[in-house]
Amino acid sequence: MEYQKGVCTNVYAFFRPCVGTMNKSELVEHLAERARITKKRSEQIVNLVFEQMGEALKRGDRVEIRGFGSFTSRPYGAYTGRNPRTGETIHVPAKRLPFFKVGKELKERVDYPSDARPSLGHLNDSDDGDEAEDGEE
Numbered sequence: 015m016e017y018q019k020g021v022c023t024n025v026y027a028f029f030r031p032c033v034g035t036m037n038k039s040e041l042v043e044h045l046a047e048r049a050r051i052t053k054k055r056s057e058q059i060v061n062l063v064f065e066q067m068g069e070a071l072k073r074g075d076r077v078e079i080r081g082f083g084s085f086t087s088r089p090y091g092a093y094t095g096r097n098p099r100t101g102e103t104i105h106v107p108a109k110r111l112p113f114f115k116v117g118k119e120l121k122e123r124v125d126y127p128s129d130a131r132p133s134l135g136h137l138n139d140s141d142d143g144d145e146a147e148d149g150e151e
Contacts, residue, residue: 071112082121088113 036044038060046056067077071087078084092108 074110079117081117083117083120084115086113086115087111 042053042057042060045060046053049056061075065069067085070077071085074087076084076086085150087110089110095104095106096102107114109131
């Protein structure tokens with residue numbers, strides 16, 4: 015299958031709607047356009063951000079981007095596995111892998127795009143907001 019920008023060529027699109035994929039070079043292009051800087055400068059910025067995030071995770075630090083999510087590195091213990099081709103038992107050493115936890119704002123933006131957000135009008139129906147509840151005064 016061949017990738018064409020903005021065109022879905024996924025054979026599974028029948029089962030799951032296909033959406034575009036933004037890769038690093040497209041991120042660089044978008045940043046250059048939005049910030050009105052050169053692509054070379056934009057690429058330097060993107061590389062610097064990714065490099066610093068990777069270094070922080072390597073040190074065991076947490077990277078938190080408010081409204082987007084947080085990255086941590088999680089330790090995984092050693093275990094005995096099997097080679098699926100030969101069935102041979104192999105030792106898999108302990109390792110640390112990056113883990114991403116999505117932030118609340120990003121989750122809501124993805125789940126409810128701006129044109130499909132549920133109406134919250136019922137929350138703003140009160141006149142002044144200090145009406146007593148359950149007959150209390």
